Amino acid sequence: MSTCRKIVNWRTYLKFPEEAKISPEAKDLICKLLCNVEKRLGTRGADEIKAHRWFKGIEWEKLYQMKAAFIPEVNGELDTQNFEKFDESDNEVASRAKSGPWKKMLPSKDVNFMGYTYKNFEIVNEHEVPGIAELKKKSTKPKRPTVKSLFSEDSNPESNQSALGSFLNMLPEKVEVSKPGESIIF
Secondary structure, eight states, X not given: OOHHHHXXXXXXHOOOOTTOXXXXXXXXXXXXXXXXXXXXXXXXXXXXXXXSXXXXXXXXXXXXXXXXXXXXXXXXXXXXXXXXXXXXXXXHHHHHHTSTTHHHHOOGGGGGGTTOOOOOGGGSOTTTSTTHHHHHHHOOOOOOOOHHHHHOSOOOTTSTTOOSSOTGGGSOSOOBOOOTTSOOBO
């Protein structure tokens, strides 16, 4: 079971082991953070979280003045030595793509696109992709005006690529450029 699924279905999978040394206050805090948003601790602001009994004794106003319990050693802005390292083979999607019919079809860099379906057929040229004409016929999506049609002089309503009016037709006929300190006159 992946970590993501365990988090999403936390009601089923979250169990506090009896041998775990966790205070009742900590359990209460965790449970009040892992609940529906309407009941979640902090929905009424950060002060609600700060007032929880697990944080008893923390002087929030002096927090920035206190010395941190642990100061990580950092060797540059891209240093990740303080983070847990994960083996890339643990990626469930990547491991599924390495077997079965996907193995021959997808190089490893394309795994991120599994399950993605491209649907904007109107910009694909028919001579570049075989079968695109049939897909365009099946597409029921209303045609959008293209950038070209917005700036073209021809605003033929019969054309699929025309907008309701050319963008250029909406501009004023004469535009005077103002000098510094003057207002623009249309």
